[in-house]
Amino acid sequence: SQQGEEDPQALSIQEGENATMNCSYKTSINNLQWYRQNSGRGLVHLILIRSNEREKHSGRLRVTLDTSKKSSSLLITASRAADTASYFCATDAEGYSTLTFGKGTMLLVSP
């Protein structure tokens, strides 16, 4: 079963705009990770946030985690055409050791 659920399913923006995508999950987690997938580079890890962290930054990426709402958001600032990809959240549920992916958000950044 898939633990995470991304929202929206698809997002279309212009270069330079910010993109925000959300992930909701059902059970308590050890950590939450975001991955990007495009046809050229396959599935690539972007950022990991632990359950005791609330916010994390990496370059143009900002991730927040609200364990009380069981949700996370990924913000990409100043988007570029190269950011066009599908973005997935993946959770490592507390008490388990498996990594479970959501259905993903397809992001299209137009020049």
Add this chain to the structure above:
Amino acid sequence: EAGVAQSPRYKIIEKRQSVAFWCNPISGHATLYWYQQILGQGPKLLIQFQNNGVVDDSQLPKDRFSAERLKGVDSTLKIQPAKLEDSAVYLCASSLATLGFMNTEAFFGQGTRLTVV
């Protein structure tokens, strides 16, 4: 650092035939995953190994799918017999994660695109 290697990259078979995929994880990674990704969906975990032991295979269709991890390193995933609905990309990933320490990323191979006709 060498990444996760998978072969073949592409495979076309007829239904009821058998097929095998191979994965070589990053050296030293204890955990190895096999995922199935159907077009337009997120990766679905089929089986997870830690070293050569199975951690989770609850979503592996065991009547037709099998997997093994030899000596805790390379792994093969087999489908026999294949069905049309097995058409998907099969992704192998590895990580340093161990039971009790999961705060680590997974590294994915390029995948094998399987088409069953």
